[in-house]
Amino acid sequence: MLSPAFLSQLRRLLPPHCVLNEREDLLPFESDGLAAYRNTPDVVALPENEAQVAAILQLCHQHKVAVVARGAGTGLSAGALPVDGAVLLVLAKLNRIKSIDPLARTAVVEPGVRNLAISEAAAPHNLYYAPDPSSQIACSIGGNVAENSGGVHCLKYGLTVHNILKLRAWTIDGQLLEIGSEALDSPGYDLLALLTGSEGMLAVITEVTVKLLPRPERAQVVLAAFDDVAKAGAAVGNIIAAGVIPAGLEMMDRLAIQAAEAFVHAGYPLDCAALLLCEVDGINEEVSDDIFTVRKVLAASGAIEIRTAESEEQRLKFWAGRKAAFPAVGRLSPDYYCMDGTIPRGQLPHVLRRISEMSAEFGLPVANVFHAGDGNLHPLILFDANQPGELHKAESFGGKILELCVEVGGTITGEHGVGLEKIRQMCTQFATPELTRFHEVKAAFDPDKLLNPGKAVPELHRCAEWGAMHIHDNQLPHPELPRF
Amino acid sequence: MLDTLIDRIRAAHENATPLIIQGGGSKTFYGNADEGEVLATRALTGVVDYQPKELVLTARAGTPLAEIEALLAEQGQMLAFEPPHYGEFPLPQAGEGANDALPAPKPINATLGGSIATGLSGPRRPYAGAARDFVLGVRMIDGMGQPLRFGGQVIKNVAGYDVSRLMVGALGTLGLLTEVSLKVLPKPAAETTLQFELDEADAILKMNQWAGQPLPLSATSWHAGLLTVRLSGAASAVQAAQAKLGGEALKDATAFWQRLRDQATPFFDKRPLWRLGVKPTTPPLAVSNRSGGEAQWIEWGGAVRWLASDLSAATLREAAKTAGGHATLFRGDAPAGGAFTPLAPALLTLHRNLKQRFDPSGIFNRGRLYPDF
Numbered sequence: 001m002l003s004p005a006f007l008s009q010l011r012r013l014l015p016p017h018c019v020l021n022e023r024e025d026l027l028p029f030e031s032d033g034l035a036a037y038r039n040t041p042d043v044v045a046l047p048e049n050e051a052q053v054a055a056i057l058q059l060c061h062q063h064k065v066a067v068v069a070r071g072a073g074t075g076l077s078a079g080a081l082p083v084d085g086a087v088l089l090v091l092a093k094l095n096r097i098k099s100i101d102p103l104a105r106t107a108v109v110e111p112g113v114r115n116l117a118i119s120e121a122a123a124p125h126n127l128y129y130a131p132d133p134s135s136q137i138a139c140s141i142g143g144n145v146a147e148n149s150g151g152v153h154c155l156k157y158g159l160t161v162h163n164i165l166k167l168r169a170w171t172i173d174g175q176l177l178e179i180g181s182e183a184l185d186s187p188g189y190d191l192l193a194l195l196t197g198s199e200g201m202l203a204v205i206t207e208v209t210v211k212l213l214p215r216p217e218r219a220q221v222v223l224a225a226f227d228d229v230a231k232a233g234a235a236v237g238n239i240i241a242a243g244v245i246p247a248g249l250e251m252m253d254r255l256a257i258q259a260a261e262a263f264v265h266a267g268y269p270l271d272c273a274a275l276l277l278c279e280v281d282g283i284n285e286e287v288s289d290d291i292f293t294v295r296k297v298l299a300a301s302g303a304i305e306i307r308t309a310e311s312e313e314q315r316l317k318f319w320a321g322r323k324a325a326f327p328a329v330g331r332l333s334p335d336y337y338c339m340d341g342t343i344p345r346g347q348l349p350h351v352l353r354r355i356s357e358m359s360a361e362f363g364l365p366v367a368n369v370f371h372a373g374d375g376n377l378h379p380l381i382l383f384d385a386n387q388p389g390e391l392h393k394a395e396s397f398g399g400k401i402l403e404l405c406v407e408v409g410g411t412i413t414g415e416h417g418v419g420l421e422k423i424r425q426m427c428t429q430f431a432t433p434e435l436t437r438f439h440e441v442k443a444a445f446d447p448d449k450l451l452n453p454g455k456a457v458p459e460l461h462r463c464a465e466w467g468a469m470h471i472h473d474n475q476l477p478h479p480e481l482p483r484f
Numbered sequence: 485m486l487d488t489l490i491d492r493i494r495a496a497h498e499n500a501t502p503l504i505i506q507g508g509g510s511k512t513f514y515g516n517a518d519e520g521e522v523l524a525t526r527a528l529t530g531v532v533d534y535q536p537k538e539l540v541l542t543a544r545a546g547t548p549l550a551e552i553e554a555l556l557a558e559q560g561q562m563l564a565f566e567p568p569h570y571g572e573f574p575l576p577q578a579g580e581g582a583n584d585a586l587p588a589p590k591p592i593n594a595t596l597g598g599s600i601a602t603g604l605s606g607p608r609r610p611y612a613g614a615a616r617d618f619v620l621g622v623r624m625i626d627g628m629g630q631p632l633r634f635g636g637q638v639i640k641n642v643a644g645y646d647v648s649r650l651m652v653g654a655l656g657t658l659g660l661l662t663e664v665s666l667k668v669l670p671k672p673a674a675e676t677t678l679q680f681e682l683d684e685a686d687a688i689l690k691m692n693q694w695a696g697q698p699l700p701l702s703a704t705s706w707h708a709g710l711l712t713v714r715l716s717g718a719a720s721a722v723q724a725a726q727a728k729l730g731g732e733a734l735k736d737a738t739a740f741w742q743r744l745r746d747q748a749t750p751f752f753d754k755r756p757l758w759r760l761g762v763k764p765t766t767p768p769l770a771v772s773n774r775s776g777g778e779a780q781w782i783e784w785g786g787a788v789r790w791l792a793s794d795l796s797a798a799t800l801r802e803a804a805k806t807a808g809g810h811a812t813l814f815r816g817d818a819p820a821g822g823a824f825t826p827l828a829p830a831l832l833t834l835h836r837n838l839k840q841r842f843d844p845s846g847i848f849n850r851g852r853l854y855p856d857f
Contacts, residue, residue, distance in 0.1 A: 103696065127696065154640060155639065159640065161649070183788075184787045193652075240537055243560055283699070283700065283717070286721035344538050346535065346537065376640045411640075411643050426644065434644070437632060457644065
């Protein structure tokens with residue numbers, strides 16, 4: 001609990017409507033996009049400008065009160081889950097697009113600006129902001145930086161870290177950091193990369209300078225159906241080996257296809273085991289050449305049906321099915337649990353086979369949606385939270401999938417972040433020396449561990465307690481830690 | 485080999501003996517002078533894994549860049565950040581200008597580890613990304629002799645802090661890189677280089693205007709009244725863009741770009757040679773005029789201004805700062821305060837904290853990045 005003295009000092013820093021601590025005002029902030037994790041915050045601070053952010057941080061630092069930063073609250077790993085005795089610092093009111101420089105192709109925005117709003121504001125200049133997480137209509141750029149968000153166009157256009165130039169950020173003791181520059185590089189260590197994806201653990205961002213790209217002259221999508229998931233997986237590698245880097249390359253399995261088709265009637269073939277959507281973009285002539293190549297490769301890879309969208313309307317229709325895959329699966333089941341592992345693409349057939357075996361073991365169906373181009377897997381585990389024990393079963397199953405991703409050389413999170421959700425699997429992916437170094441990076445910025453405590457990087461003793469350890473090559477991780 | 489390095493680093497840590505990490509020795513000029521015994525990495529060689537279909541290559545730090553690029557070329561792929569080699573070049577003939585065809589360099593020394601540790605990228609950088617953009621994972625040994633592994637071999641990975649990218653450009657001051665995993669890309673099917681006679685202000689404007697259009701730009705350069713632009717992509721795209729832009733096609737463009745990549749034309753022999761990183765739309769800098777019109781080379785779409793200038797570090801750094809960037813003494817005697825623009829106090833504190841935690845005895849490349857660590 002926060003002391004009345006602290007709360008009254010906090011109130012002095014902000015206008016009355018910017019501090020919430022009545023229970024009914026706090027409830028909307030009790031979870032982020034991962035609603036299975038809930039905790040009512042003690043107090044919510046909604047600063048309206050950068051000076052207020054700095055003042056709140058200074059106050060918290062002085063009183064050793066923890067701070068959890070939150071943007072739009074669309075995160076999927078409970079990274080913005082309130083922590084007991086902490087201030088929930090909501091940056092949604094810092095939502096101005098400060099400037100757009102069409103010639104330099106940059107936009108300077110506050111952290112609460114929605115991802116899609118940047119592209120909308122840049123559209124009159126024929127420019128856009130490339131990373132497009134599926135929540136782009138709602139998610140904010142500050143959160144995108146905190147999570148290093150991706151989207152369906154990562155293979156060609158990169159993640160958030162590849163598309164930002166500069167940050168204004170504040171340390172917990174209220175010091176301003178200007179990181180990066182308007183040039184293409186900066187002297188010293190690459191703190192821009194270190195802060196991107198740091199999940200609110202190192203500093204609080206108040207301004208982001210993003211890169212804008214020229215809108216491609218043309219985009220075209222090819223849809224291909226396969227009678228075998230392994231063939232579809234091989235086709236992905238074959239397209240890349242042919243020298244084409246698609247703007248988007250997505251795969252869905254049978255359950256996901258059927259759910260999407262029933263929901264949005266995208267015109268998908270239903271008698272297939274896997275569907276690939278391959279979008280190429282660029283200059284008109286180049287797109288024509290690439291479509292020709294892609295169709296040839298798909299045919300040679302054993303596709304049973306290949307369709308090129310004949311109009312912009314049909315292209316959007318093809319995408320509508322993929323984009324609606326999550327809510328479509330949601331119609332099949334009271335609840336679903338979305339995982340986010342990344343694997344080397346070549347491991348796809350093996351991983352999908354293991355997931356389907358585990359699905360039978362746990363008795364929970366899985367629909368697979370896959371950013372195939374960059375190996376990012378989103379298995380959706382279907383369950384019913386009203387059935388006692390099912391949520392726990394779904395979480396255990398999800399954990400096993402993530403451990404499988406690590407086992408085949410991948411990672412537990414491609415774009416959703418660790419947050420609180422995957423903190424146990426961090427013990428599987430990293431050994432003690434690396435986890436120790438992560439804690440030291442944290443300590444270099446925030447020695448009192450006040451920013452987003454308990455998230456992203458597990459304490460070493462917790463790894464041992466959870467027993468969330470993976471025994472690989474018969475080597476026990478963290479052998480130096482006591483076990484009880 | 486790895487064990488020998490670990491033993492030496494542990495001993496150096498215990499005795500606080502400074503070490504100078506050295507691969508091929510092609511970039512010893514870069515940064516400030518450091519002190520200590522040489523820790524050679526050249527024996528840490530070999531490509532560990534290369535999966536063309538995954539677009540991922542993993543190699544030990546001492547592997548020559550030339551070897552990696554040759555292996556990639558066999559599969560029609562490349563390192564898209566076009567790292568400099570600083571190889572030996574045949575001596576240019578008299579009267580060389582940006583127009584003249586020069587023999588291509590013979591890459592000899594540069595290693596993967598050095599390329600990543602310096603974080604230097606070539607002409608393709610503004611259009612394809614920098615060295616740091618392509619690093620997926622590293623294995624390293626910290627200043628206490630602890631082997632560590634960060635990142636991995638997949639393109640999307642947000643588990644833990646991005647320590648791999650923190651190592652890029654750290655000039656070895658946070659640890660010894662032993663292995664690096666990189667994203668690679670297909671080589672473009674076609675490339676054409678065009679030249680235009682334009683003054684500096686117009687050239688800067690054109691570079692930025694064209695970068696805002698869907699054109700397959702892959703490199704830009706301006707020197708001595710000549711804008712040079714490289715187009716890369718599908719043959720049809722390159723042809724269409726060429727038809728749109730006009731200009732004169734440059735013969736033997738490969739050597740032109742390799743020389744620019746390695747700063748291997750007579751212009752770059754001048755000392756002191758400054759590299760100003762600025763906002764790309766920055767109009768002609770007053771400091772470049774005072775240095776004389778021939779004393780500047782612009783690349784990276786306007787974001788890099790190379791100056792052969794005797795102006796003081798303070799003057800050049802102020803000019804770069806006003807233009808949203810920073811100035812590095814690239815070749816020549818470093819000014820007081822060092823080759824790189826000094827950091828703001830809050831950032832310097834973070835740098836010291838990170839250095840302290842990765843290399844508490846301060847053994848690695850002491851003084852190379854900033855004089856006080």
